[in-house]
Amino acid sequence: MEARKPIKKKKNQFKYWIGRIHLWLGLISGLFVVFLGITGCILAFEREIEDATQSYRFTETQRKPLLPPTQLKAIADKALPNKKAHSVNYQPGRTAQVVYYHDVPAYYYTVFVDQYSGKVLKVKNMDEDFFRIIIMGHYYLWLPPEIGQPILTTATMMFVFLLISGLILWWPKSKAARKQRFSVKLKSKWRRLNYDLHNVLGFYITFVAIFIGLTGMIMGFQWFSKSVYWVSSGGKSITMFEETYSDTTSIAKLNLNAAAADQLWARFMKEDPKFKGSMDVHIPEDKKGTVEIAKNPDPSTYWKADYRYFDQHTLKEIEVKHIFGKFANTSAADKIIRMNYDIHIGAIAGIPGKILAFIASLIAASLPITGCIIWWGRRNKSKPSH
Template identity: 40%
Template sequence: MTNLKKVMLFCHRWLGFISGLVVFIVALSGCVFCFQDEIQDAMYSYRTVKQQSKGYVQPSELLASVKKAYPKASPDYIYYYGVERPAGVLANLGAEGYEYVYLDPYTAKITYHEKPQTNFFIIVEYIHLYLLLPPAIGKWVVGIAVIIFVVLMITGIILWWPKRKTDRKRSFTIKWGGRWRRFNYDLHNVLGFYATSIALLLAITGLAIAFEPVSKAIYNVANLGRIDYKSEVTEPKSDSLKRSGLAKQPVIDMAFAYARKQVPNAQMFLIHNDPALSGTIGVGAYAKSMHYSHADGFEFDKYNGKLLKTYDYEKKSAGLKLNEMNYDIHVGQILGLPGKIIAFLASLICASLPVTGFIIWLGKRKKGKPKKERIITHRRSRKHQMQKI
């Protein structure tokens, strides 16, 4: 082994010790979260509704229903998830936190409500993102561990890659009938090799979710560094001093109607009704229910309903499209159910790598003991057992 590979092996081993536990937890929680929509749909009846011919009620009716149940609530976000799914309103209750309210989108009747932090999969998500630590601390602990894991995958491939062509067939397959140590070694190396490309993709998209600089870097690289796209990520703001021509009907209803007319085939709509900062109301129209890519967007002045900006999906830059696909790529749903299965298996393999790697290290440590030392240790152990008897 060359000196360079010795250094790489040393780094691979000790970086694995440093990040192993965090990687195990993050990868395992990622496995659980991959199918959260399918599992919750199967478990909870409130996640589906019967489609009706009369169409959706207006967003203002949903807000009125929530305000009646929670007078102090500030409904920040409204979701129309699909024709056979409930509408959802995220209500800000101030010091009491948030309440997520599900409503029938055809009648505005509340069907279920919960605090997000009590939902099992939200807890799993926070474990995945922050290890249940304060977000400002947890995201750095997870982020650093993920970066280390990326280094581990690259150094692992370099260290393991077979030199001779004749060894490659043996190296790329698991010896199922072999001894336990060889079987564990193959699990670590062979499965690690096959999962590397997907694991790198999951790691990069995860870092982009946690860290805005990573997201910006992806945006700039995809756009080849061109600066003329910056206007598309600049959010418009209402001039609160110019309130002339106030809308005759709720702006939120006008905004929703306009978005539906412009994107009639959209299956899901997200309305942000948090105008405190920008003074705008925005509507996102998504091509597919429960998928957060392929969206058109519209921003309106909250006072007079004037259209301030349009985000036409076909005109978006490659960088913006890629960033909007980030979540769907990260959980695998960009490819539908097969993609989720691939993401699940890759995450499961990633969770196993710290375990199999630790077992390899233990085996080498035991194997590395001089024979005489092992005999003495064995005799001492036998003597200790005899004394107990």
């Protein structure tokens, strides 16, 4: 019996220190985790809520020719003067969107234009959009990105450790204890109920929440994103996105009959007339810019999009080495980084995945609250009565 005592003591010491770290990290990151969980719930069904409440997003498919991208841009420019268009989006059954996005000066607008008649249905300032405001809070805490993002991503990293340490603390010692750890005793006293809500619900969402946390860290920490790519690629470094440029020496050599963006768009439409996904056409802002065409076969996600780049003066395709190029050329590591956002919001698994992400975010938001109640109750219980 004497030989077993040090082993038992060591095991208790390990759980004791895990518990202390779990407590302090929970107290430090708790408010941020509650905030991220609640805003995550709001954003889980962003697209579905917008589609249900904003009828101008839809235009019935007609047997009429679609207006080309430069014409839609010209119409949108009149509705939104003194701004530079970023892209024109087409999708069957949906209204064409002309997106205006710029860093300095900063602005973000979307002009919804009927792709058949050219009628402007809506000019939307995205900086005043409800979901856009929530996204800015979820990403940056409504602070400058260089300040807000590290704060929230650090809190997310703490939360991932809390999930792992919570699993260690939750792990039952025996079969008898195991039977009691998988269910919430709804008829028990409120302290016991709160304890079960924290431990049992925390266990059930652990693995989903870990994926949500890790994908959030990939978006928030460059070093973590690069590390994930390095591991998943077998030791290769990620090639970051770089702008592509047209050959300005070819301007006088080739006289295009129509705008390069319109010609390339027409070519893509002719190649795949039954395409049901979305197509983004990026019209060059100057003579150096390229025409980018992004075709996404599944608009409910982003990772399968095919990005193509063309010289606006010669229509010659420009090959790129970064991960946002042709989908056929992407490696397994490229796909992991590409699908990161879709995993984060659950869209990778469709509506069931979004429901799962919503439930996990809701429970994650509750864990710091139920955990704080447990800590407060134990703290008061340990105080000597006078």
